Amino acid sequence: MGLSRSDLERLADDTYKGRILQSSVYCERCGYNLRTLPYVYTCPECGNEYNARPLKMKGIFLPHSTRMPVGDIAASAFSLGGALLFGINGIRSADTTRIVIAGMFLLMSLPFLWRAYRGLRRLAHTRAVARQIAMEEGE
Numbered sequence: 001m002g003l004s005r006s007d008l009e010r011l012a013d014d015t016y017k018g019r020i021l022q023s024s025v026y027c028e029r030c031g032y033n034l035r036t037l038p039y040v041y042t043c044p045e046c047g048n049e050y051n052a053r054p055l056k057m058k059g060i061f062l063p064h065s066t067r068m069p070v071g072d073i074a075a076s077a078f079s080l081g082g083a084l085l086f087g088i089n090g091i092r093s094a095d096t097t098r099i100v101i102a103g104m105f106l107l108m109s110l111p112f113l114w115r116a117y118r119g120l121r122r123l124a125h126t127r128a129v130a131r132q133i134a135m136e137e138g139e
């Protein structure tokens with residue numbers, strides 16, 4: 001009989017289920033301090049389900065996990081710049097090849113733009129939660 005990955009996850013969760021968080025760990029959604037609550041539980045402030053077991057850390061605020069999406073912003077700027085350059089050039093010279101290339105650059109920029117947008121939103125959320133934590137800890 002083999003143990004599946006989810007069986008192992010459940011076993012690992014069970015070993016932490018009765019334990020109480022001894023140090024300050026914060027809710028990912030609202031920044032509530034979860035100290036003195038169980039490792040695997042629901043945030044009493046916002047209802048966010050969390051798992052603070054080491055290696056799992058689901059629903060837990062991790063300030064270092066969110067960075068400025070520099071690569072996606074640069075790739076967006078590059079592909080939008082290419083689209084603009086070929087587009088303007090193609091329209092001015094009535095060159096369909098350049099207009100098609102502009103379209104390809106534009107298409108290429110979409111996933112980067114989406115990822116940059118998601119990254120920036122995540123960053124804004126993380127900063128808001130960090131401010132919330134700082135405010136509550138300062139009281």
Ligand SMILES: [Zn+2]
Pocket residue numbers: 027028029030031032043044045046047048
């Ligand atoms: Zn919460």
